[in-house]
Amino acid sequence: MPNERGVRMTDGRTTGSARAFELLEPLVQAATVRVHAPPGGYENPRSHRTGPTWGSGFFVAPGWVLTCAHVVGEGGAAVRLTGREVGITFSAGSVTGTVTGRVECVLPDRLEQRRPAPHALWDLPDLALVRVLAPVTHACVWLTDRSRPRFDEVAYFGCTEDLGAPEITGRTTRLRGTAGNGAAIRLGDDDEIEPGMSGGPVVDLARGEVVGVLKARRRSGGGGVAVSVVQLRTLPMAARGQVGLYRRIMQAHDLYHYDQHLSDLDNRRTWTDVHGELPPEEGDPYAGRGRLTPGERTTLCGLLAALPPPGSSEVVRALVEAARGEEPDPLPPAPLSWRDGLGLLHDPPGGTAEAAAMLRYATDVSVAEYREPATPGADEELWDWVRATAERLWRPLRRELGERHERGLAERERRRRASAGRAVYEPARRSGALPTGASVLLEVWAHGWEDVYDWRVSVLAGPAHAGRLTPVDSGVRATLAGLPEALRVPLAEGFRRCDTHETVALLEVAVAPALFGLAVDEWVVVGGVPLGVQRPVVLRHPAGSGPGTARPAAPNPGGAREHPADREGTEGSARWARVRTGPLQDERADCVGGRPRTPATEWLTGLPDNTVPVHCRAADQEPTLGSLHAVRDAGYGVVVTRRPPPDPAVSCAPFHRGLREELADAGRAEVLPERLQHLRGRAYGADPDAYWAAGTGLVWEDPARPLPDEEPLQGDL
Structure with missing residues (x-):
């Protein structure tokens, strides 16, 4: 019989959420870091001592650490957050290293002008992005692409000192709801959140993806609050003609996992490998069929990341609506990358297969107008993958995707001919006139x-x-x-x-x-x-x-x-x-x-x-x-x-x-x-x-x- 955690002993192996924790724990620990003063501190820069722990964080992409703004704000209201240098201690295999990072951005940006009182909660989303100032080899987590978390069992990780020395540990609990219009996630009181764990990752055990950042614990007992990682989409928008910080980071995130999936240089488990070993979700209407495999999903994210970003959020929403068959969830935050569109295609209506919706979406992306010229062959590579992946599904879908691709190519050619006489990527509107979009x-x-x-x-x-x-x-x-x-x-x-x-x-x-x-x-x-x-x-x-x-x-x-x-x-x-x-x-x-x-x-x-x-x-x-x-x-x-x-x-x-x-x-x-x-x-x-x-x-x-x-x-x- 299963116990209260849904764990059944079968041939000496754990199952359910306990098995998921066993599989995910090494991957999450490898990407979770301790945040502290820069090596040597501010008063003694030649020393290599790191000082007390301020909190935790985790690598979301090569060279980028996500944590809480209040963690990097250690020191009080007089400290400027953006541009501040912090220390990052991480593990790479059996080796522990320390590197200096610089705070690139905090959310919300008004924290620079208005800080909460001591011991008060910082304003949501209370996030900080730290850029590592040296090239180091490290692991990265897998971030969710879904706009909303599922209220099920999760694990949270961070830096603790239960045995007298700093180490990254994890505990399990359940999500109990949301707050702040979805920006915050309530954590159950199954276990305690220790000091120093703030800024650490919260992982959905069923899906094997990071859904939140630990923010605060309750004053008494266990449980607390985390920030949804989807709030990264609220990072400041890019200046005209530039790629925003959010899109840069998510592109690097997806290409990292794509490269890890394709690499055969070692036999260490990747996030994609573990996704394929996770216990099946209870109540899955597809029982695994009708969904992309973990390898296919990682490959699709990598191919989408190789394309120029979409021109606007409304472009993504329009393609999602065409692939899903209904208007996507309008609740914030808005989808900003091609990957975000995939997150709106999970569990489509009417029992439609999720894989079919994602392949329709990928087909439309392969013939979309991009904000800048694509790398030669990148859109064709995406279409070739769609066509090959559809081979394992059913014949009517393969025919539908082929016709969809042909229509998209014809429409793209029509738009390009209509734009003859002006630069290909020049705005198609009169000088000084308002844009024709939303x-x-x-x-x-x-x-x-x-x-x-x-x-x-x-x-x-x-x-x-x-x-x-x-x-x-x-x-x-x-x-x-x-x-x-x-x-x-x-x-x-x-x-x-x-x-x-x-x-x-x-x-x-x-x-x-x-x-x-x-x-x-x-x-x-x-x-x-x-x-x-x-x-x-x-x-x-x-x-x-x-x-x-x-x-x-x-x-x-x-x-x-x-x-x-x-x-x-x-x-x-x-x-x-x-x-x-x-x-x-x-x-x-x-x-x-x-x-x-x-x-x-x-x-x-x-x-x-x-x-x-x-x-x-x-x-x-x-x-x-x-x-x-x-x-x-x-x-x-x-x-x-x-x-x-x-x-x-x-x-x-x-x-x-x-x-x-x-x-x-x-x-x-x-x-x-x-x-x-x-x-x-x-x-x-x-x-x-x-x-x-x-x-x-x-x-x-x-x-x-x-x-x-x-x-x-x-x-x-």
């Missing part, structure tokens, strides 16, 4: 009559899938002052999904006109730079009813809310077409000579189609509030607003003069969002000639980007 949509609305607000962040598909909305996160009852902090993480996740290697995504802020003064462009989300400097930010009228909201006369089959400019043949559509191509003519809507005025409807409708109405006064007060509704009803899709300076005695003349020159220089409206971003950047960089643009907002009702005809819920009853 954008991030922020909606904020009043919570009833109270002075608090509900919000929602979504990904709004581009014109190719007009009106399609993918939720990211939502919240209720936030104050205006609390909105920037409440929205910091959801907005960062939205940008990760939509930003590409060529350009940053547009942020569309859909609020009632009374909230057009919301200073979203001044919020800081990542990188310490205001949003309006990092990317184009525009205002939208919200979906649903409200003053000045024109509803379509007939049902809209696309399910998207119309603006008067959306309907062909209307005055609004004529205005949009005219203002988009220019030239532009500004017209003061809410003031004359610096004094407020209320524009007449007849006057607004009689202005030329290339007019851009300009507002210089507070949006939540009359006459500006009424004017904003009136210009929308008159069909104007491009409108300028401004948050006036605190001193009401300051003249608006410099603003109107600077804006007139800017509109004349722009020539056409389609470049205004990016030109306004550039103006904000100049003002942020202390250019006095751009100070007039402070607080400027742009209302941008692009008919090609309709908002879904779906009103957000108005809070709880």
Whole structure:
């Protein structure tokens, strides 16, 4: 009979989770390290003594150690984390070595400015990446590709001193749930987490993969909290044209295990070998059949790592949806690499074989457009592997994959012919115009009559899938002052999904006109730079009813809310077409000579189609509030607003003069969002000639980007 651990003695050998622990323990111990002061310490650099243990960590790729930020923060609030040198002691076979590492990045990045009080929990995800400063030979763990852990038995490892000397040991427990919107994993109290184990790996015993990083233990008894390794995807995005740190590390991780799998230089067990020896999972509907073998999975990850990374997260999600047959899990964090897409293909719906879904996905990746030219033959090698692997499955799938590959090649050739006349990897859009891909949509609305607000962040598909909305996160009852902090993480996740290697995504802020003064462009989300400097930010009228909201006369089959400019043949559509191509003519809507005025409807409708109405006064007060509704009803899709300076005695003349020159220089409206971003950047960089643009907002009702005809819920009853 099995005991409470599910272990049955059979011919003297353990089975179940105990057997999995026996198999995985040597691999995990070989990759787990002790973190301490640099060799010699800061006060005696010539000494080779390492001093007390700060915590643990583990190699995730050659030369890279993952640990907790609070581990490398040993020493208090005065210590700068990024760039700090630490000591790393590790084992290579029977030899123990010590090397210096440098902290490359910490998460969240605000830990550099705001540290918790002594003995308090550090903010999630509380992670640090350490780059080893010398070439050393070491082992690496196998990281999970799944977005969510399975609540089953795990083992955790770290540095302990039970016998008086530091050593890497492991214990077992079960996962009990998640916290922090999935960023944290709760560990059961089956065993105790010792001091010094923080930063060590948490391993899923059934699947043989690292799912978490030990963070904290409970004050009394056993158990504690770990951080999901998937939070590595929240590493800062790369600058334009560069490969991000997350993609670099995961590429190195997959190529390391691929090389280990193919090598015949020694007979030591690899992670791939052990994956093939793990006991079968209970309740596996495939009983091992219908899944890729461990060797096939390692090979596929290696072949995907040899390709250039995807252009954006949305590219990965689209290919996953095509292979899986349904939209993938929208919960954060977003998939950033080809490997992350595989993690969304486990256990596909309707009993579909997992291997078939992964082979469809790999086929589509082999004919995808990459962000840069692939190494010659890399995409063909992936397709050759797909075709060979399908041989062990069934004939209809082999035929389907072949047809899928042919269609993909034809489509790629069509796209390349369409791009003739420009560089192959040059962005296919007009200079200064907005990107045609997905954008991030922020909606904020009043919570009833109270002075608090509900919000929602979504990904709004581009014109190719007009009106399609993918939720990211939502919240209720936030104050205006609390909105920037409440929205910091959801907005960062939205940008990760939509930003590409060529350009940053547009942020569309859909609020009632009374909230057009919301200073979203001044919020800081990542990188310490205001949003309006990092990317184009525009205002939208919200979906649903409200003053000045024109509803379509007939049902809209696309399910998207119309603006008067959306309907062909209307005055609004004529205005949009005219203002988009220019030239532009500004017209003061809410003031004359610096004094407020209320524009007449007849006057607004009689202005030329290339007019851009300009507002210089507070949006939540009359006459500006009424004017904003009136210009929308008159069909104007491009409108300028401004948050006036605190001193009401300051003249608006410099603003109107600077804006007139800017509109004349722009020539056409389609470049205004990016030109306004550039103006904000100049003002942020202390250019006095751009100070007039402070607080400027742009209302941008692009008919090609309709908002879904779906009103957000108005809070709880």
